[in-house]
Amino acid sequence: MKHLGTIIGTAIAGIFVMSVWGAFADAYGIGGGWFAGFIIIGTMWFLNHSVGLLNNGGAFVDMAAGIGMAGTMRDVFMQGGEAFTSCLPTLVVVLIGGMAGGFVAAKCEQYLEKKKAEPQKAEA
Numbered sequence: 240m241k242h243l244g245t246i247i248g249t250a251i252a253g254i255f256v257m258s259v260w261g262a263f264a265d266a267y268g269i270g271g272g273w274f275a276g277f278i279i280i281g282t283m284w285f286l287n288h289s290v291g292l293l294n295n296g297g298a299f300v301d302m303a304a305g306i307g308m309a310g311t312m313r314d315v316f317m318q319g320g321e322a323f324t325s326c327l328p329t330l331v332v333v334l335i336g337g338m339a340g341g342f343v344a345a346k347c348e349q350y351l352e353k354k355k356a357e358p359q360k361a362e363a
Contacts (some may be wrong), residue, residue: 241294246293252283257310277356 256279263275280302287293287302313332314322 242308244292245294247307248283248287250309252302253306253309255279255283257313285299316356333353 260272260275260279264272267274283302293302311323311326314326
């Protein structure tokens with residue numbers, strides 16, 4: 240059931256972002272974009288995290304994965320398979336960036352753990 244909640248929560252977030260955010264930004268400019276971001280992401284964050292629709296028990300994948308998937312598949316359904324092949328270079332760069340970010344985060348955690356353990360050695 241927790242996986243179904245994750246799918247539903249991220250899909251709803253993706254649908255709202257892909258359908259409403261652009262309309263607000265087009266109609267009201269940058270203020271409309273900020274308002275839509277605050278309302279959509281704020282509401283969906285509350286539902287997914289506070290109410291508990293989203294399962295963050297394993298690897299930390301947040302609403303952005305569902306929003307990105309909804310946007311990619313929306314274009315595939317509307318424009319055909321060519322929309323997916325045209326986005327592959329971007330997806331590759333995003334994956335490389337994610338791996339680099341994960342590597343840097345792991346190294347920072349190791350450094351902080353090592354730094355935290357050093358004062359205890361000096362006291363002993």
